Amino acid sequence: MMRVAILGLGSVGRGVASMLAKKGLGITITGIADSKSGACDPAGLDVAAVLEKKAKTGLCGDPAVTARAVVEGGEYDVLVEVTPTDVKTAEPALTHIRTALSMGKHVVTSNKGPMALHFRDLTALAEEHGVQLRYEATVCGAIPIIQTLQHGLAGNTVHAIYGVMNGTCNYILTRMADEGLTYEQALAEARELGYAEADPTFDVKGIDAALKLVILANTVWNNGVTLKDVECTGIDLLTAEALTLAGRQNCTIRLIGEVVPEKGLLRVSPRILPKKHPLVVRDTLNAVTVVTDMAGAITEVGKGAGSVETASAVIGDLLFIKNCHVTGH
Amino acid sequence: MKIEVKDAPGQLVAALKPISDVGGNIMAVIHEWDPTLRPKTRIVQVVLDIPEERLDGLIAALKAAGVTILRLGEERLLLKRSVIMIGHLMHTDLSDTVSQIDRTGYAEVVEMHLTMPGIAQRSSALFTISATNRAHMDEAMKVLRAVAKKKDLLLVEPLEEVA
Numbered sequence: 001m002m003r004v005a006i007l008g009l010g011s012v013g014r015g016v017a018s019m020l021a022k023k024g025l026g027i028t029i030t031g032i033a034d035s036k037s038g039a040c041d042p043a044g045l046d047v048a049a050v051l052e053k054k055a056k057t058g059l060c061g062d063p064a065v066t067a068r069a070v071v072e073g074g075e076y077d078v079l080v081e082v083t084p085t086d087v088k089t090a091e092p093a094l095t096h097i098r099t100a101l102s103m104g105k106h107v108v109t110s111n112k113g114p115m116a117l118h119f120r121d122l123t124a125l126a127e128e129h130g131v132q133l134r135y136e137a138t139v140c141g142a143i144p145i146i147q148t149l150q151h152g153l154a155g156n157t158v159h160a161i162y163g164v165m166n167g168t169c170n171y172i173l174t175r176m177a178d179e180g181l182t183y184e185q186a187l188a189e190a191r192e193l194g195y196a197e198a199d200p201t202f203d204v205k206g207i208d209a210a211l212k213l214v215i216l217a218n219t220v221w222n223n224g225v226t227l228k229d230v231e232c233t234g235i236d237l238l239t240a241e242a243l244t245l246a247g248r249q250n251c252t253i254r255l256i257g258e259v260v261p262e263k264g265l266l267r268v269s270p271r272i273l274p275k276k277h278p279l280v281v282r283d284t285l286n287a288v289t290v291v292t293d294m295a296g297a298i299t300e301v302g303k304g305a306g307s308v309e310t311a312s313a314v315i316g317d318l319l320f321i322k323n324c325h326v327t328g329h
Numbered sequence: 330m331k332i333e334v335k336d337a338p339g340q341l342v343a344a345l346k347p348i349s350d351v352g353g354n355i356m357a358v359i360h361e362w363d364p365t366l367r368p369k370t371r372i373v374q375v376v377l378d379i380p381e382e383r384l385d386g387l388i389a390a391l392k393a394a395g396v397t398i399l400r401l402g403e404e405r406l407l408l409k410r411s412v413i414m415i416g417h418l419m420h421t422d423l424s425d426t427v428s429q430i431d432r433t434g435y436a437e438v439v440e441m442h443l444t445m446p447g448i449a450q451r452s453s454a455l456f457t458i459s460a461t462n463r464a465h466m467d468e469a470m471k472v473l474r475a476v477a478k479k480k481d482l483l484l485v486e487p488l489e490e491v492a
């Protein structure tokens with residue numbers, strides 16, 4: 001048995017907890033915390049009871065137990081950090097991840113903040129302590145792009161990465177092209193369906209895609225780029241007419257993240273693509289193309305968000321650690 | 330490249346035959362009428378796609394066929410790229426935007442579709458730009474980006490992937 005402590009019991013945390021309980025993967029949850037409470041049991045928590053309590057009361061455990069206490073208590077092999085993204089400070093996730101790594105614990109996170117803002121020092125810290133820091137869920141949800149880059153394409157020289165990395169923008173652009181909606185109409189629809197936040201800035205201005213691009217660039221080239229190195233243009237100024245004009249050329253518009261180190265390119269911007277282009281995916285889907293010397297171009301397409309979809313990426317990381325790095329128990 | 334042929338029936342065909350013989354792909358044939366030319370001679374610009382290593386063979390074959398090659402260079406490539414610009418296109422002097430590209434000498438706006446939904450609303454336009462080669466196209470894009478930035482227009486470019 002491998003023991004995990006989970007920080008955050010929102011959409012992703014609940015997906016991870018319920019799938020771990022359901023699928024019998026040899027992983028026990030020994031600690032859990034949300035923003036106001038926490039619970040620990042070295043023998044393994046009753047996940048169903050915790051989830052039910054959370055649904056009923058909004059608390060997953062005892063208000064006297066903090067996330068910090070769960071992290072520092074150390075009754076786990078892997079810390080699963082799935083709390084909200086903070087693009088300015090990356091806190092409190094950053095401190096929790098640093099603490100766990102320094103204690104010699106592996107970390108799996110879905111949180112873009114710490115990985116995009118502090119990639120190099122966190123990976124260095126993990127290495128120093130001989131533990132794994134994995135973050136598959138931070139980029140393109142269920143798509144195993146980090147595994148692809150680190151393992152599947154090992155030995156390749158990566159020339160470029162292009163991708164549709166934000167499902168909210170992709171949904172809006174799909175609807176504008178299909179129905180001739182204005183940006184405002186398509187955004188309102190995305191909100192109604194729960195695809196866009198009340199404050200959509202983070203998505204529509206391309207910041208979310210830029211964070212993912214930074215994580216991908218660091219994964220491949222370890223080049224230390226951060227958010228401020230990304231040239232970023234969002235989709236909020238696009239017009240219905242622009243999509244019609246593109247459509248008449250058998251093309252459409254997508255928000256594309258693009259990193260080509262040989263050309264010094266690190267950019268998120270709306271781009272014109274032929275409708276048949278592999279990156280032209282529909283609705284909230286994500287897609288990413290990697291261009292390498294040996295493999296040529298490889299494109300992966302899949303769901304970029306969702307509770308269980310994101311849990312798939314987190315659990316993949318956990319099993320990678322379990323199979324390759326945790327012995328005994 | 331530009332080639333010169335005599336204005337006699339069958340001459341053009343004779344001039345083009347060596348191109349297909351060496352596996353070249355003729356993309357466009359443009360006739361130029363130049364009154365200053367010798368009578369019975371005309372200039373034909375041939376845009377073709379041919380592997381670099383076969384070019385010397387082609388030149389020899391054309392010469393043998395009595396065709397004069399006037400100019401040969403990178404300019405044999407005609408590239409087109411469409412971009413979309415969004416913003417207050419009219420208020421920011423659309424004709425100046427276009428002429429900034431045309432003025433480069435190596436690229437020009439060959440097509441434009443403009444939609445204006447209403448007064449004071451942002452308009453959208455699709456520009457098709459033609460340039461003689463890739464480097465010139467990239468330069469034209471740089472010019473356009475600078476113009477867009479200065480005039481506060483949103484420029485939507487096509488995705489150009491590395492091979």
Ligand SMILES: NC(=O)c1ccc[n+]([C@@H]2O[C@H](COP(=O)([O-])OP(=O)(O)OC[C@H]3O[C@@H](n4cnc5c(N)ncnc54)[C@H](OP(=O)(O)O)[C@@H]3O)[C@@H](O)[C@H]2O)c1
Nearest residue numbers: 008009010011012034035067082083084085110111305306
């Ligand atoms: N949702 C997706 O599909 C998706 C996909 C990829 C990546 N991500 C990333 O995954 C992370 C989690 O996303 P989510 O959608 O699950 O968010 P969410 O639904 O908002 O849930 C966040 C959870 O974190 C808890 N939390 C907040 N501050 C905390 C703190 N200081 N200490 C401990 N717990 C704290 C919240 O507690 P309360 O319950 O008490 O409020 C909540 O349970 C984010 O970084 C997000 O960007 C999400």
